Amino acid sequence: xxxxxxVGAPPGGGFAVNVFLRTPDKVYRTWHTDGRGCEQLSHSFAxxxxxxxxxxxxxxxxxxxxxxxxTYSRWADSRDIARAYGADADTECARTN
Numbered sequence: 001x002x003x004x005x006x007v008g009a010p011p012g013g014g015f016a017v018n019v020f021l022r023t024p025d026k027v028y029r030t031w032h033t034d035g036r037g038c039e040q041l042s043h044s045f046a047x048x049x050x051x052x053x054x055x056x057x058x059x060x061x062x063x064x065x066x067x068x069x070x071t072y073s074r075w076a077d078s079r080d081i082a083r084a085y086g087a088d089a090d091t092e093c094a095r096t097n
Contacts, residue, residue: 008032017041 007029009016016034020027039045045055054060056067056074076084 008034 004010004013007016007018009018014034015038016032017038018029019031021030022028048055053066054062056062056069057071058068059071060068062068
C-alpha cells in the first residue's frame with residue numbers, strides 16, 4: 001500500500017517515527033520525525049558518541065588525521081545485514097521468536 005509513503009516513510013527511504021491519535025471518527029497524525037530526529041530512540045548513537053573516535057563523521061570537531069566520513073555512510077542498512085547473515089536469516093528469526 002502507499003501508507004509508508006503517505007506518512008513520510010517510503011520503502012527504502014530510511015527510518016521515520018509517526019505518532020497518531022485516534023478519536024471515534026478520525027485519526028490524526030500528531031507528530032513526525034525522520035533522519036537525525038530519530039536518533040533519540042537509539043541508545044547506540046549516544047554510546048558511540050562517548051568513544052574516542054565517536055561516529056567518525058565529518059560534522060564532528062575531531063583532531064587532524066582522525067578518521068572521518070560523510071554522515072551515516074558507515075552504518076549498515078538492512079540489505080547489508082541480510083547479506084551478512086545469509087538468505088536464511090529471516091526464516092531462522094521467525095523460528096526462534
